[in-house]
Amino acid sequence: MGTRSHPNNLFSCEPNRSKLLSQLWQHQINNRYISEDAIAALATEHNLSAIEVAGVASFYHFFHRQPAGRHTIYINNSIIAELKGYERIREAFERETGARLGSVDPTGTFGLFETPCIGLSDQEPAALIDFFPFTNLNAIKVKEIIRKIKEGRAVHEIADSPPANIRFLPPNDRTLFFAPYTRGEVIRKLANLTPEEVIEQLRIGELAGRGGAFFPTWKKWSTCRTFPESPKFIVCNADEGEPGTFKDRVLLQHQPGSVIEGMITAGFAVGAAYGIIYLRGEYRWMLPTVEEEIDQFYQAGLLGKNIAGINGFHFDLRLEVGAGAYVCGEETALLESMEGKRGEPRTKWFYPVEKGYLQLPTVVNNVETFAAATRLLQFGSFEYLKRGIPGSAGTKLISVSGDCQRPGLYEIEWGITVAELLEICGAEDPFFIQVSGPSGECISIKEKFRRISMLDLLAQKDIRCGGSFMIFNRQRDLVHILLNFCSFFKHESCGVCTPCRAGNFILQRKLEKISHGLADRNDLQDLRNWGNIMKSTSRCGLGKTASNSVLHAVDKFQDYFAKRFAEVDHSIYRQIDEHAAIAEYERYKP
Amino acid sequence: MATCTFWVDGKPYQAEEGTNLVDAAKTHGIFIPSLCYFQHIDPPLGTCRTCTCKINGRHSPACTEAVKEGLKVEVNTPELMDIRKALVEMMFAEGNHFCPACEKSGNCDLQHMGYELGISQSRFPHLFKDRLIDYQPKRMVMEHNRCIKCRRCVEEIFTTDGKRVFNYINRGNETRVGIDYEQEARLSDSDAEKAMAICPTGAIMVRGKSLSKPFGDRAFDLKSTQKHYSYNILDKPRATHFEKKTIATVSLAGCFGCHMSLLDIDTEILDIAELVSFNKSPLTDIKSFTQRCHLGLVEGGCCNTENIETLRKFREMCDTLVVMGECAVWGGLPAMRNTIPLGECLEEAYLNSVTSEPDATIVPYHEDLPKILNRVYACNEIVKVDYTIPGCPPSATHIWKVIKSLLWGEEYSLLYSEFKYD
């Protein structure tokens, strides 16, 4: 694959099973699929039944059970990719490679597949070929790429290096995330601090998690600290799967040190000796950057034993690579995945801070959270609090994409309004904005004066933003967008609980009915009721939030939906598409 | 462990601290539906979500909760009852459940929950996803159409050396339960039967160990788990005048079984003949409506264009429209074809089957023949339906109780034993 093999060495406290995901990766990369023999060999090695290993492999869509071509191509099918020309790119790939989407060409050279958002929404249409990025594609570029590969050029040589596209930083040197960074500055401060003091700093700075739930970071760290079990783990959630989000990618590309330093600090604060970065499979191409940074930390004595000369402070770090499963961003699913299992979220019987990875106390934080923690300690909580607004301090990284002139990364201070952000990114006739990705909230342009902050829970009309900000103009078809989201959730649901596994499929059928012009007011009411049932009964955040955009949309865009209702007398008839219903039979007309 | 007080719907109850909420409630006669919850599996599976209650103000499954002092639980609010019903309906919509043709019928937990919650029809569109039946295991047959992914088999069935026999395969709505043929062959007979027994549905069957028992002897035939069964599932009727009424009946894509059942009330039919007259109906052989009717009774769903036309006519001509039997309610047995493309069905029937002429090339098609639909449609997909009677066929008493209630507002109480899907 061109990259160095990632440090696959487990910590001494980890059971062999934790290797399973990286072993499956080795098979996938070496043979382009995971054969029956490979499954059998792994089953023997781990003393498992074959079905258990096969069950793990089949959970992750980058693991194939049939040969996936000597070169495996994944086209991004997110809504942003669709807006930017997914269809044309797919056609071009099919034409040039001779493979139909979802299969391998007859010579076995190219496998062509699709995958949800690959974290390059600012450079769509984009694709991964052998897990290297190719961005801003068009038909001519696709032709060129395939020609070169056929000529024998190495894929990693012709791949793009996606730029960071940092479009905006808070003026007057108020940036936190992209301020000058010196490796080890914060770690060296730890020598003069107690773990409690570190946690206290975070509390004063009101740091809240950036992975979507905005849980106070100091609370998580201090709770984990109270459990006596050992060892403890610090896990960095770099699974960044929410469509339209790419802030963690930019951080890991350009400030990986601040993230790693945050993890080491967390280790110090909670008394953990091990850290693991769970990097999504889509970001394999970033492995060399992150590995290089880890090496630098080891060389500088900032990882390993007695870090920065602090007696008894040991911390080791390794990487784990996901294999295509959005749900693995959910923290308990992520832990299962690291244990070499299917990435199914656990029940809330225990929280990870008590029983996490290997049932040991574990802190899971987002990439941005760790970077923010580093910056908070670097600047001091007093300075940190000067940014943002009261009750929502600091800055936030937002990935802007869609119908605007300057898609890319924006570091904003909490409290900016939607209108201001739309203005600076050069939004073009915005009509509909999806905030925090498909699982977040969709807002209409009428709500553009809402502030973006963490205060939305307090009856204020502020809106939280987890990191994704997708802009759609008036020409975009709302039902089409909702259908894209719905099929994303249907595909990405882990399948464990009924309301999410079946519910997303059912919502999709309903939305199709609307898009075919067969729906009426009752169908909208059904969407509302059913969406709410999914929300209140699903087992994890995926199912609980999957219906969000639909629920918001049916209330905020009633006029739009009314225009799409079928014209029949609903008091007695239901509308079906009779023409379509008999089309198949008509083929037998002599 | 200490005894504690927990609250259900505002009333205090006692239980040993740490008892699973589903069990604690049951001890006090409070019924909380459950499907995946299973004795000692720890931590509980929490997959089916049919036990969803409000716990300390938040929606949460009862089975993943242990009672403790002061725990406040809401169980029987209208909202929660509806949510739980919806979840079971979702399972019927998601799988392909043909109870009349299922070995587990009568002993099936899913079906039982359907009865307890009075589900006569799923509010969700049936997904009719094509699924396999896996005959490869040595002793078992895996019927993927019926699996509700409760996870019991995955967590409970191991070989003597601790290897899993079942595991989930794939993800999302493609998830299914895979079976390891090699390990399955190593299971003892009693463990194989245990797998069949713990499966809440008819997804795991052991060859030669048929469950079939006569009606009345099966686990869930006769007695409800709830104290006030009928009260919970019926609407209150409004009494009207007792006068002679007109009924029309029809069998669409059905087998006439419901009509047979309709007549199955022995001599009572004589009393009824005094009170109703039949207009268009196979019983009178009147082919077209001669007047508007008070009640239309439809058996069977719509598999062709003529069915649709007839059904629409019924809707126009009848004040109240009742559909009876599984086929009319959601497609029933004829809907077995819904998971298969129409072309394949026709070619199998007319061209490739063992009984077709060796050189058959023609699938019947004529201007005068009704056109066959791409799938079988339930009546309520075509017209508005006022009342639904499940069963295959529904029992005569059930049908007539509904008719009498709808026509003359007679109050009735439905017996658990009369509410069936087979």
Ligand SMILES: Cc1cc2nc3c(=O)[nH]c(=O)nc-3n(C[C@H](O)[C@H](O)[C@H](O)COP(=O)(O)O)c2cc1C
């Ligand atoms: C379906 C789902 C996907 C998620 N994906 C991510 C993700 O990609 N990255 C992330 O940091 N958190 C994700 N989360 C949130 C995590 O569960 C968890 O709350 C977070 O990692 C905690 O870190 P924080 O406190 O720093 O925000 C996801 C949650 C759900 C329910």
Ligand code: SF4
């Ligand atoms: S809500 Fe969806 S993703 Fe979460 S456990 Fe249930 S099926 Fe899995």
Ligand code: SF4
């Ligand atoms: S008896 Fe149970 S498993 Fe069988 S078809 Fe009916 S509901 Fe499904």
Ligand code: SF4
């Ligand atoms: S096969 Fe049966 S026991 Fe296993 S998950 Fe399916 S329904 Fe549950």
Ligand code: FES
């Ligand atoms: S019984 Fe509680 S979730 Fe299944």
